[in-house]
Amino acid sequence: MSKNSFKVLRPGINTTFQDLGRDNLYHVGLPFSGAIDKRNFLIANSLITNREDDAVLEFAYQGPLLEFSGSQTSIVITGNVNFKIIKKDASEIKGECYRTYNLNNKDCLDIISTEKSVYGYLTVKGGFQINKFCNSYSTTVRAEVGPNDGKKIEIGQTIILNDVDSAIEKSLEYLNSKIEFIRVIKGTNFDYFSEDSIKDFTSKDFIVSKLTDRMGMRLSGPKIKNLKKTNIKSEGLGKGVIQVPADGDPIVMLSDHGTIGGYPKIAVVISADYDKLAQCPPGEKIKFKIVNLKEAENLYKIYTMETKNIINKIR
Amino acid sequence: MIKNIYNLGDAALYCDFGDTVNKETNLRVINYFNDIREKNIIGIKNIAPSYNKLIIYFDLELTNYKKIKDIVQNLDISTFEAAKTKLVKIPVCFDDEFALDLERVEKKTGLTKKEIINQLVAQKYFCYMTGFIAGMPFLGDIKEKIRLDRLETPRVKVPKGSVGITEQFCNIYTFESPGGWNIIGNSPKKVFTKDPTKLTLIDPGDEVEFFEISKKEYSKFNEQK
Numbered sequence: 001m002s003k004n005s006f007k008v009l010r011p012g013i014n015t016t017f018q019d020l021g022r023d024n025l026y027h028v029g030l031p032f033s034g035a036i037d038k039r040n041f042l043i044a045n046s047l048i049t050n051r052e053d054d055a056v057l058e059f060a061y062q063g064p065l066l067e068f069s070g071s072q073t074s075i076v077i078t079g080n081v082n083f084k085i086i087k088k089d090a091s092e093i094k095g096e097c098y099r100t101y102n103l104n105n106k107d108c109l110d111i112i113s114t115e116k117s118v119y120g121y122l123t124v125k126g127g128f129q130i131n132k133f134c135n136s137y138s139t140t141v142r143a144e145v146g147p148n149d150g151k152k153i154e155i156g157q158t159i160i161l162n163d164v165d166s167a168i169e170k171s172l173e174y175l176n177s178k179i180e181f182i183r184v185i186k187g188t189n190f191d192y193f194s195e196d197s198i199k200d201f202t203s204k205d206f207i208v209s210k211l212t213d214r215m216g217m218r219l220s221g222p223k224i225k226n227l228k229k230t231n232i233k234s235e236g237l238g239k240g241v242i243q244v245p246a247d248g249d250p251i252v253m254l255s256d257h258g259t260i261g262g263y264p265k266i267a268v269v270i271s272a273d274y275d276k277l278a279q280c281p282p283g284e285k286i287k288f289k290i291v292n293l294k295e296a297e298n299l300y301k302i303y304t305m306e307t308k309n310i311i312n313k314i315r
Numbered sequence: 316m317i318k319n320i321y322n323l324g325d326a327a328l329y330c331d332f333g334d335t336v337n338k339e340t341n342l343r344v345i346n347y348f349n350d351i352r353e354k355n356i357i358g359i360k361n362i363a364p365s366y367n368k369l370i371i372y373f374d375l376e377l378t379n380y381k382k383i384k385d386i387v388q389n390l391d392i393s394t395f396e397a398a399k400t401k402l403v404k405i406p407v408c409f410d411d412e413f414a415l416d417l418e419r420v421e422k423k424t425g426l427t428k429k430e431i432i433n434q435l436v437a438q439k440y441f442c443y444m445t446g447f448i449a450g451m452p453f454l455g456d457i458k459e460k461i462r463l464d465r466l467e468t469p470r471v472k473v474p475k476g477s478v479g480i481t482e483q484f485c486n487i488y489t490f491e492s493p494g495g496w497n498i499i500g501n502s503p504k505k506v507f508t509k510d511p512t513k514l515t516l517i518d519p520g521d522e523v524e525f526f527e528i529s530k531k532e533y534s535k536f537n538e539q540k
Contacts, residue, residue: 026363029446143449236363236370259446268324296325
Protein backbone atom coordinates (compact mmCIF):
# COMPACT_ATOMS: atom_id res chain seq x y z
CA MET A 1 0.00 0.00 0.00
CA SER A 2 1.26 3.43 -0.84
CA LYS A 3 1.99 5.79 1.98
CA ASN A 4 0.01 8.86 2.91
CA SER A 5 1.47 11.88 1.16
CA PHE A 6 0.97 15.44 -0.04
CA LYS A 7 1.72 16.47 -3.58
CA VAL A 8 2.78 20.12 -3.70
CA LEU A 9 0.65 21.85 -6.35
CA ARG A 10 1.76 25.31 -5.18
CA PRO A 11 4.60 25.74 -2.69
CA GLY A 12 3.68 29.16 -1.24
CA ILE A 13 6.14 31.97 -0.66
CA ASN A 14 8.31 30.58 2.11
CA THR A 15 7.18 27.17 3.31
CA THR A 16 9.67 25.24 5.43
CA PHE A 17 9.80 22.45 7.98
CA GLN A 18 10.46 23.80 11.48
CA ASP A 19 10.46 22.71 15.11
CA LEU A 20 11.56 24.39 18.35
CA GLY A 21 14.96 25.25 16.86
CA ARG A 22 18.46 23.84 16.70
CA ASP A 23 20.75 24.43 19.69
CA ASN A 24 24.50 24.68 20.10
CA LEU A 25 25.66 25.70 16.64
CA TYR A 26 26.03 29.48 16.90
CA HIS A 27 29.79 29.03 16.95
CA VAL A 28 29.80 27.56 13.44
CA GLY A 29 27.45 30.23 12.15
CA LEU A 30 24.10 28.44 12.34
CA PRO A 31 21.28 30.29 14.12
CA PHE A 32 18.51 28.57 16.12
CA SER A 33 16.00 28.92 13.27
CA GLY A 34 12.82 27.03 14.28
CA ALA A 35 9.19 28.13 14.21
CA ILE A 36 9.05 31.92 14.48
CA ASP A 37 5.79 31.96 16.46
CA LYS A 38 6.49 29.52 19.28
CA ARG A 39 3.03 29.69 20.83
CA ASN A 40 1.21 28.87 17.59
CA PHE A 41 3.74 26.09 16.95
CA LEU A 42 3.07 24.50 20.35
CA ILE A 43 -0.71 24.83 19.98
CA ALA A 44 -0.54 23.18 16.55
CA ASN A 45 1.28 20.10 17.86
CA SER A 46 -0.97 19.86 20.92
CA LEU A 47 -4.17 20.05 18.86
CA ILE A 48 -3.03 17.27 16.55
CA THR A 49 -1.75 15.23 19.55
CA ASN A 50 1.79 15.03 18.23
CA ARG A 51 4.87 15.40 20.42
CA GLU A 52 5.57 18.96 21.59
CA ASP A 53 8.71 19.21 19.43
CA ASP A 54 7.40 17.48 16.30
CA ALA A 55 7.98 19.09 12.91
CA VAL A 56 5.41 21.41 11.36
CA LEU A 57 5.21 23.17 8.02
CA GLU A 58 5.56 26.91 8.55
CA PHE A 59 4.32 29.18 5.80
CA ALA A 60 4.49 32.95 5.35
CA TYR A 61 1.87 35.14 3.63
CA GLN A 62 0.71 32.77 0.87
CA GLY A 63 0.79 29.12 1.95
CA PRO A 64 0.94 25.92 -0.08
CA LEU A 65 -1.75 24.10 -2.10
CA LEU A 66 -1.43 20.41 -1.24
CA GLU A 67 -3.16 17.36 -2.68
CA PHE A 68 -3.55 14.49 -0.24
CA SER A 69 -3.08 10.88 -1.36
CA GLY A 70 -3.70 7.91 0.90
CA SER A 71 -6.38 6.51 3.14
CA GLN A 72 -7.07 9.27 5.64
CA THR A 73 -5.32 11.82 7.83
CA SER A 74 -6.06 14.69 10.21
CA ILE A 75 -4.62 18.19 9.94
CA VAL A 76 -4.62 21.41 11.94
CA ILE A 77 -3.75 24.95 10.95
CA THR A 78 -2.84 27.61 13.51
CA GLY A 79 -2.31 31.34 13.22
CA ASN A 80 -4.60 33.81 11.45
CA VAL A 81 -5.02 31.91 8.23
CA ASN A 82 -7.52 31.95 5.37
CA PHE A 83 -7.69 28.42 3.94
CA LYS A 84 -10.12 25.95 2.42
CA ILE A 85 -10.43 22.25 1.80
CA ILE A 86 -11.45 21.22 -1.70
CA LYS A 87 -13.03 17.76 -1.54
CA LYS A 88 -12.57 15.17 -4.26
CA ASP A 89 -16.09 15.98 -5.55
CA ALA A 90 -15.04 19.66 -5.91
CA SER A 91 -17.17 20.85 -2.99
CA GLU A 92 -15.37 23.35 -0.76
CA ILE A 93 -15.16 23.70 2.99
CA LYS A 94 -14.04 27.03 4.42
CA GLY A 95 -11.30 26.34 6.93
CA GLU A 96 -11.16 27.49 10.53
CA CYS A 97 -7.91 27.63 12.44
CA TYR A 98 -7.50 25.74 15.72
CA ARG A 99 -9.62 22.70 14.83
CA THR A 100 -8.84 19.39 13.18
CA TYR A 101 -10.02 18.42 9.70
CA ASN A 102 -9.93 14.99 8.16
CA LEU A 103 -8.60 14.61 4.66
CA ASN A 104 -9.49 11.72 2.37
CA ASN A 105 -7.80 10.50 -0.79
CA LYS A 106 -7.49 13.30 -3.41
CA ASP A 107 -8.77 16.08 -1.13
CA CYS A 108 -6.83 19.33 -1.54
CA LEU A 109 -5.79 21.74 1.17
CA ASP A 110 -5.50 25.30 -0.14
CA ILE A 111 -3.74 27.63 2.32
CA ILE A 112 -4.65 30.91 0.68
CA SER A 113 -2.95 33.43 2.97
CA THR A 114 -2.19 34.58 6.46
CA GLU A 115 -4.28 37.55 7.54
CA LYS A 116 -2.95 40.64 9.36
CA SER A 117 -0.01 38.46 10.31
CA VAL A 118 2.91 36.72 8.61
CA TYR A 119 3.32 33.10 9.75
CA GLY A 120 0.98 30.14 10.01
CA TYR A 121 1.48 26.46 10.85
CA LEU A 122 0.26 23.18 9.40
CA THR A 123 0.51 19.98 11.40
CA VAL A 124 -0.45 16.48 10.37
CA LYS A 125 -1.34 13.68 12.75
CA GLY A 126 1.69 11.42 13.12
CA GLY A 127 3.98 14.03 11.57
CA PHE A 128 6.01 14.17 8.38
CA GLN A 129 8.48 11.54 7.27
CA ILE A 130 11.59 13.69 7.29
CA ASN A 131 15.08 13.53 8.75
CA LYS A 132 16.61 15.57 11.51
CA PHE A 133 19.77 17.59 10.99
CA CYS A 134 21.88 17.99 14.15
CA ASN A 135 18.99 16.83 16.31
CA SER A 136 16.40 19.19 14.89
CA TYR A 137 13.72 19.42 12.22
CA SER A 138 14.42 23.13 11.70
CA THR A 139 15.37 24.43 8.26
CA THR A 140 17.88 27.21 7.61
CA VAL A 141 17.47 27.92 3.91
CA ARG A 142 20.49 30.21 3.60
CA ALA A 143 22.86 27.50 4.87
CA GLU A 144 21.00 24.71 3.06
CA VAL A 145 20.55 22.66 6.24
CA GLY A 146 17.53 20.88 7.66
CA PRO A 147 14.87 18.53 6.30
CA ASN A 148 14.10 18.64 2.56
CA ASP A 149 17.84 19.27 1.92
CA GLY A 150 17.54 22.59 3.69
CA LYS A 151 15.24 23.92 0.97
CA LYS A 152 11.87 25.57 0.93
CA ILE A 153 9.05 23.30 -0.22
CA GLU A 154 9.03 23.22 -4.03
CA ILE A 155 6.34 22.76 -6.63
CA GLY A 156 5.73 19.19 -7.74
CA GLN A 157 7.48 17.52 -4.82
CA THR A 158 5.89 14.84 -2.68
CA ILE A 159 5.84 15.10 1.10
CA ILE A 160 5.54 11.69 2.75
CA LEU A 161 3.50 11.50 5.95
CA ASN A 162 3.95 9.05 8.79
CA ASP A 163 1.28 6.38 9.03
CA VAL A 164 -1.58 6.98 11.44
CA ASP A 165 -4.11 4.51 12.75
CA SER A 166 -7.13 6.74 13.21
CA ALA A 167 -8.43 10.23 12.64
CA ILE A 168 -8.98 12.61 15.55
CA GLU A 169 -11.28 15.49 16.44
CA LYS A 170 -9.98 18.37 18.53
CA SER A 171 -10.66 22.06 18.74
CA LEU A 172 -9.79 25.18 20.66
CA GLU A 173 -11.32 28.61 20.92
CA TYR A 174 -8.45 31.02 20.59
CA LEU A 175 -7.82 34.45 19.14
CA ASN A 176 -4.36 35.83 18.51
CA SER A 177 -4.20 39.13 20.37
CA LYS A 178 -2.21 42.22 19.52
CA ILE A 179 -0.26 44.16 22.11
CA GLU A 180 0.06 47.89 22.47
CA PHE A 181 3.85 47.91 22.86
CA ILE A 182 6.76 45.70 21.95
CA ARG A 183 8.77 45.61 25.14
CA VAL A 184 12.55 45.75 24.97
CA ILE A 185 15.56 45.72 27.27
CA LYS A 186 18.33 48.29 26.71
CA GLY A 187 21.04 46.95 24.41
CA THR A 188 24.78 46.81 25.08
CA ASN A 189 25.36 49.97 22.97
CA PHE A 190 22.33 51.91 24.21
CA ASP A 191 24.52 54.87 25.20
CA TYR A 192 25.83 55.31 21.61
CA PHE A 193 22.60 57.04 20.63
CA SER A 194 21.50 60.65 21.08
CA GLU A 195 19.02 61.57 23.80
CA ASP A 196 16.51 62.75 21.22
CA SER A 197 16.82 59.51 19.30
CA ILE A 198 16.26 57.46 22.45
CA LYS A 199 13.15 59.56 23.08
CA ASP A 200 11.99 58.86 19.50
CA PHE A 201 12.79 55.18 19.84
CA THR A 202 10.55 54.83 22.90
CA SER A 203 7.70 57.14 21.89
CA LYS A 204 7.26 57.27 18.11
CA ASP A 205 5.78 54.74 15.69
CA PHE A 206 8.05 52.52 13.62
CA ILE A 207 6.76 50.83 10.50
CA VAL A 208 7.66 47.29 9.48
CA SER A 209 9.24 47.60 6.02
CA LYS A 210 9.06 45.20 3.09
CA LEU A 211 12.69 44.25 3.74
CA THR A 212 11.56 41.64 6.22
CA ASP A 213 11.98 37.87 6.17
CA ARG A 214 12.92 35.04 8.56
CA MET A 215 16.40 36.58 8.93
CA GLY A 216 15.45 40.04 10.01
CA MET A 217 12.94 42.85 10.08
CA ARG A 218 13.90 46.31 8.87
CA LEU A 219 11.96 49.17 10.39
CA SER A 220 11.43 52.69 9.15
CA GLY A 221 10.50 55.71 11.22
CA PRO A 222 12.47 58.45 12.89
CA LYS A 223 16.18 58.02 12.09
CA ILE A 224 18.17 56.87 15.11
CA LYS A 225 21.20 59.09 15.47
CA ASN A 226 24.46 57.53 16.59
CA LEU A 227 26.82 59.87 18.46
CA LYS A 228 29.69 57.46 19.04
CA LYS A 229 30.49 55.04 16.21
CA THR A 230 28.36 53.28 13.64
CA ASN A 231 30.44 50.10 13.54
CA ILE A 232 31.55 47.92 16.46
CA LYS A 233 33.91 44.95 16.43
CA SER A 234 31.91 42.09 14.93
CA GLU A 235 30.33 40.01 17.68
CA GLY A 236 27.53 37.53 18.33
CA LEU A 237 23.88 38.27 17.68
CA GLY A 238 20.68 36.69 18.91
CA LYS A 239 17.06 36.73 17.93
CA GLY A 240 15.32 39.90 19.02
CA VAL A 241 18.52 41.98 19.00
CA ILE A 242 17.88 45.40 17.43
CA GLN A 243 20.89 46.74 15.54
CA VAL A 244 21.12 50.25 14.12
CA PRO A 245 23.38 50.63 11.05
CA ALA A 246 24.73 53.97 9.85
CA ASP A 247 21.53 54.84 7.94
CA GLY A 248 19.63 55.07 11.27
CA ASP A 249 16.91 52.52 10.44
CA PRO A 250 16.74 49.73 13.06
CA ILE A 251 16.94 46.05 12.09
CA VAL A 252 15.48 43.39 14.38
CA MET A 253 17.21 39.99 14.17
CA LEU A 254 14.72 37.17 13.61
CA SER A 255 15.20 33.39 13.93
CA ASP A 256 17.38 32.85 10.81
CA HIS A 257 19.67 35.84 11.52
CA GLY A 258 23.38 36.02 10.67
CA THR A 259 25.21 34.90 13.81
CA ILE A 260 27.77 37.72 13.78
CA GLY A 261 27.22 41.42 13.21
CA GLY A 262 29.01 44.72 13.58
CA TYR A 263 26.29 47.32 14.10
CA PRO A 264 25.58 48.81 17.53
CA LYS A 265 22.80 47.16 19.53
CA ILE A 266 20.26 49.67 20.79
CA ALA A 267 17.88 47.17 22.43
CA VAL A 268 16.70 43.57 22.58
CA VAL A 269 13.06 42.48 22.28
CA ILE A 270 12.01 40.55 25.40
CA SER A 271 11.36 36.83 24.95
CA ALA A 272 7.67 37.22 25.84
CA ASP A 273 7.04 39.64 22.95
CA TYR A 274 9.11 38.06 20.18
CA ASP A 275 6.22 36.06 18.62
CA LYS A 276 4.02 39.10 18.46
CA LEU A 277 6.66 41.32 16.89
CA ALA A 278 7.65 38.73 14.28
CA GLN A 279 3.99 38.32 13.28
CA CYS A 280 3.69 42.01 12.33
CA PRO A 281 3.42 42.24 8.53
CA PRO A 282 5.02 44.99 6.42
CA GLY A 283 3.17 48.27 6.85
CA GLU A 284 2.19 47.62 10.47
CA LYS A 285 3.07 50.26 13.06
CA ILE A 286 4.86 49.27 16.22
CA LYS A 287 5.89 51.11 19.39
CA PHE A 288 8.71 50.14 21.72
CA LYS A 289 8.71 50.37 25.50
CA ILE A 290 11.74 49.79 27.73
CA VAL A 291 11.43 47.38 30.65
CA ASN A 292 14.10 46.06 33.00
CA LEU A 293 15.43 42.52 33.26
CA LYS A 294 13.27 41.57 36.26
CA GLU A 295 10.10 42.72 34.48
CA ALA A 296 11.12 40.84 31.32
CA GLU A 297 11.69 37.62 33.28
CA ASN A 298 8.28 37.94 34.94
CA LEU A 299 6.60 38.68 31.62
CA TYR A 300 8.13 35.51 30.19
CA LYS A 301 6.77 33.47 33.11
CA ILE A 302 3.33 34.90 32.38
CA TYR A 303 3.78 34.14 28.66
CA THR A 304 4.60 30.46 29.27
CA MET A 305 1.76 30.16 31.79
CA GLU A 306 -0.70 31.65 29.30
CA THR A 307 0.50 29.22 26.62
CA LYS A 308 -0.09 26.30 28.99
CA ASN A 309 -3.56 27.61 29.88
CA ILE A 310 -4.47 27.92 26.21
CA ILE A 311 -3.30 24.37 25.51
CA ASN A 312 -5.28 23.09 28.52
CA LYS A 313 -8.47 24.41 26.91
CA ILE A 314 -8.16 22.07 23.94
CA ARG A 315 -11.22 19.84 23.68
CA MET B 316 40.04 37.36 31.79
CA ILE B 317 36.44 38.58 31.46
CA LYS B 318 36.39 42.36 31.94
CA ASN B 319 32.64 42.86 32.18
CA ILE B 320 29.47 40.81 32.08
CA TYR B 321 26.13 42.26 31.00
CA ASN B 322 22.77 40.88 30.01
CA LEU B 323 21.87 40.93 26.33
CA GLY B 324 18.10 40.90 26.49
CA ASP B 325 16.55 38.53 29.01
CA ALA B 326 18.02 35.25 27.71
CA ALA B 327 21.72 35.89 27.07
CA LEU B 328 24.90 36.72 28.96
CA TYR B 329 27.32 39.09 27.22
CA CYS B 330 30.95 38.63 28.30
CA ASP B 331 33.38 41.37 27.29
CA PHE B 332 37.09 40.45 27.24
CA GLY B 333 38.34 44.00 26.55
CA ASP B 334 38.59 46.31 23.56
CA THR B 335 41.64 45.00 21.75
CA VAL B 336 41.36 42.44 18.98
CA ASN B 337 44.42 40.22 19.06
CA LYS B 338 45.28 36.56 19.18
CA GLU B 339 45.81 36.51 22.92
CA THR B 340 42.41 37.99 23.80
CA ASN B 341 40.74 35.77 21.24
CA LEU B 342 42.41 32.62 22.62
CA ARG B 343 40.96 33.51 26.03
CA VAL B 344 37.50 33.72 24.48
CA ILE B 345 38.04 30.32 22.82
CA ASN B 346 39.26 28.82 26.12
CA TYR B 347 36.11 30.00 27.92
CA PHE B 348 33.99 28.73 25.05
CA ASN B 349 35.54 25.25 25.15
CA ASP B 350 35.36 25.04 28.92
CA ILE B 351 31.70 26.10 29.16
CA ARG B 352 30.76 23.66 26.39
CA GLU B 353 32.49 20.77 28.11
CA LYS B 354 30.74 21.50 31.41
CA ASN B 355 27.24 21.03 29.91
CA ILE B 356 25.72 23.62 32.21
CA ILE B 357 21.97 23.23 32.64
CA GLY B 358 19.96 25.68 30.57
CA ILE B 359 22.73 26.87 28.25
CA LYS B 360 21.49 26.51 24.68
CA ASN B 361 24.11 28.21 22.54
CA ILE B 362 27.43 30.02 22.81
CA ALA B 363 28.74 32.55 20.30
CA PRO B 364 32.46 33.37 20.55
CA SER B 365 33.82 36.32 18.57
CA TYR B 366 37.05 38.39 18.50
CA ASN B 367 36.75 39.66 22.06
CA LYS B 368 33.26 38.71 23.24
CA LEU B 369 31.43 35.59 24.29
CA ILE B 370 27.66 35.56 24.23
CA ILE B 371 25.90 32.75 26.08
CA TYR B 372 22.27 32.05 25.30
CA PHE B 373 20.14 30.19 27.82
CA ASP B 374 16.67 28.76 28.16
CA LEU B 375 14.62 31.15 30.27
CA GLU B 376 12.34 28.29 31.28
CA LEU B 377 15.24 26.44 32.94
CA THR B 378 17.53 29.15 34.29
CA ASN B 379 18.10 32.91 34.31
CA TYR B 380 20.72 35.62 33.93
CA LYS B 381 21.73 35.70 37.58
CA LYS B 382 22.30 31.93 37.80
CA ILE B 383 24.37 31.73 34.61
CA LYS B 384 26.35 34.82 35.56
CA ASP B 385 27.25 33.27 38.93
CA ILE B 386 28.44 30.10 37.22
CA VAL B 387 30.50 31.88 34.56
CA GLN B 388 32.07 34.29 37.06
CA ASN B 389 33.23 31.41 39.20
CA LEU B 390 34.77 29.33 36.42
CA ASP B 391 38.41 28.62 37.08
CA ILE B 392 40.09 29.16 33.74
CA SER B 393 43.37 30.50 35.04
CA THR B 394 45.33 27.66 33.47
CA PHE B 395 45.58 29.04 30.01
CA GLU B 396 45.73 26.34 27.37
CA ALA B 397 46.68 26.97 23.80
CA ALA B 398 43.76 25.86 21.64
CA LYS B 399 44.04 22.54 19.83
CA THR B 400 44.73 23.81 16.36
CA LYS B 401 45.25 22.39 12.92
CA LEU B 402 46.60 23.79 9.69
CA VAL B 403 44.11 24.03 6.82
CA LYS B 404 45.28 24.66 3.27
CA ILE B 405 42.81 26.42 1.02
CA PRO B 406 43.14 26.57 -2.79
CA VAL B 407 42.17 29.92 -4.31
CA CYS B 408 41.75 30.86 -7.95
CA PHE B 409 42.47 34.54 -8.62
CA ASP B 410 41.19 34.52 -12.20
CA ASP B 411 39.57 37.81 -13.28
CA GLU B 412 36.23 36.05 -13.39
CA PHE B 413 36.36 35.64 -9.60
CA ALA B 414 38.41 38.70 -8.55
CA LEU B 415 35.43 41.06 -8.54
CA ASP B 416 37.16 43.91 -6.71
CA LEU B 417 40.71 43.47 -7.98
CA GLU B 418 40.75 46.84 -9.75
CA ARG B 419 39.66 48.61 -6.58
CA VAL B 420 42.25 46.78 -4.47
CA GLU B 421 45.01 47.60 -7.02
CA LYS B 422 44.02 51.26 -6.98
CA LYS B 423 43.76 51.55 -3.18
CA THR B 424 46.96 49.65 -2.41
CA GLY B 425 49.06 50.70 -5.40
CA LEU B 426 50.08 47.07 -5.91
CA THR B 427 49.80 44.87 -9.01
CA LYS B 428 47.64 41.76 -9.10
CA LYS B 429 50.68 39.53 -8.74
CA GLU B 430 51.90 41.50 -5.72
CA ILE B 431 48.48 41.36 -4.03
CA ILE B 432 48.32 37.57 -4.49
CA ASN B 433 51.88 37.18 -3.17
CA GLN B 434 51.02 39.21 -0.08
CA LEU B 435 47.96 37.05 0.61
CA VAL B 436 49.56 33.63 0.12
CA ALA B 437 52.83 34.55 1.87
CA GLN B 438 51.74 33.65 5.41
CA LYS B 439 49.55 31.63 7.70
CA TYR B 440 46.39 33.13 9.17
CA PHE B 441 44.73 32.69 12.52
CA CYS B 442 40.99 31.91 12.64
CA TYR B 443 39.41 34.30 15.15
CA MET B 444 35.85 33.07 14.74
CA THR B 445 33.38 31.45 12.38
CA GLY B 446 29.92 32.71 11.65
CA PHE B 447 27.70 35.37 10.14
CA ILE B 448 26.88 32.69 7.57
CA ALA B 449 27.47 29.01 8.31
CA GLY B 450 31.17 28.17 8.47
CA MET B 451 32.49 31.56 7.34
CA PRO B 452 35.96 31.97 8.89
CA PHE B 453 37.23 35.37 10.03
CA LEU B 454 40.98 35.14 9.43
CA GLY B 455 43.82 37.50 10.30
CA ASP B 456 45.96 39.39 10.24
CA ILE B 457 46.67 40.20 6.60
CA LYS B 458 49.78 42.21 5.63
CA GLU B 459 49.42 45.96 6.15
CA LYS B 460 50.07 46.64 2.46
CA ILE B 461 46.81 45.01 1.38
CA ARG B 462 44.54 46.40 4.11
CA LEU B 463 41.62 48.50 2.95
CA ASP B 464 38.05 49.43 3.94
CA ARG B 465 34.87 47.62 3.03
CA LEU B 466 33.04 48.52 -0.19
CA GLU B 467 31.11 51.78 0.12
CA THR B 468 28.00 49.96 -1.04
CA PRO B 469 27.87 46.30 -0.05
CA ARG B 470 27.00 43.73 -2.71
CA VAL B 471 23.53 42.23 -2.49
CA LYS B 472 24.94 38.87 -3.58
CA VAL B 473 28.53 37.78 -3.08
CA PRO B 474 29.09 34.48 -4.95
CA LYS B 475 29.63 31.31 -2.93
CA GLY B 476 33.32 30.55 -2.42
CA SER B 477 34.45 34.18 -2.75
CA VAL B 478 37.64 35.12 -0.89
CA GLY B 479 37.49 38.65 0.49
CA ILE B 480 39.69 41.08 2.40
CA THR B 481 38.98 44.09 4.58
CA GLU B 482 40.88 45.88 7.34
CA GLN B 483 43.18 43.31 9.01
CA PHE B 484 41.05 40.32 7.99
CA CYS B 485 40.27 37.94 5.16
CA ASN B 486 37.42 35.45 4.81
CA ILE B 487 35.69 32.89 2.60
CA TYR B 488 32.00 33.28 1.71
CA THR B 489 30.79 29.75 2.39
CA PHE B 490 27.39 30.53 0.85
CA GLU B 491 26.02 33.18 -1.46
CA SER B 492 25.29 36.13 0.78
CA PRO B 493 25.12 39.89 0.94
CA GLY B 494 28.49 41.34 1.90
CA GLY B 495 30.88 44.27 1.70
CA TRP B 496 34.36 42.69 1.65
CA ASN B 497 36.74 43.23 -1.29
CA ILE B 498 36.57 40.06 -3.37
CA ILE B 499 39.89 39.00 -4.91
CA GLY B 500 39.41 35.29 -5.63
CA ASN B 501 37.31 32.18 -5.19
CA SER B 502 37.92 28.81 -3.57
CA PRO B 503 36.38 25.55 -4.82
CA LYS B 504 36.96 24.00 -1.39
CA LYS B 505 33.88 23.14 0.63
CA VAL B 506 34.44 24.96 3.92
CA PHE B 507 31.02 24.12 5.41
CA THR B 508 29.92 20.50 5.01
CA LYS B 509 26.61 18.93 5.84
CA ASP B 510 28.30 16.20 7.85
CA PRO B 511 27.03 16.69 11.42
CA THR B 512 30.17 15.10 12.86
CA LYS B 513 32.39 17.69 11.16
CA LEU B 514 30.44 20.69 9.97
CA THR B 515 33.29 23.10 9.50
CA LEU B 516 36.66 22.73 7.84
CA ILE B 517 38.10 25.69 9.74
CA ASP B 518 37.46 26.27 13.45
CA PRO B 519 38.37 29.15 15.76
CA GLY B 520 42.04 28.89 16.73
CA ASP B 521 43.04 27.04 13.53
CA GLU B 522 45.73 28.16 11.12
CA VAL B 523 44.88 28.72 7.47
CA GLU B 524 47.12 28.99 4.44
CA PHE B 525 46.03 29.95 0.92
CA PHE B 526 47.65 28.60 -2.24
CA GLU B 527 47.04 29.72 -5.79
CA ILE B 528 45.39 27.45 -8.35
CA SER B 529 44.62 27.99 -12.03
CA LYS B 530 41.17 28.07 -13.52
CA LYS B 531 41.73 24.61 -14.92
CA GLU B 532 42.61 23.25 -11.49
CA TYR B 533 39.59 25.07 -10.05
CA SER B 534 37.12 23.23 -12.26
CA LYS B 535 38.75 19.93 -11.31
CA PHE B 536 37.88 20.51 -7.64
CA ASN B 537 34.25 21.07 -8.54
CA GLU B 538 33.22 21.01 -4.88
CA GLN B 539 31.06 24.10 -4.82
CA LYS B 540 28.35 22.49 -6.95
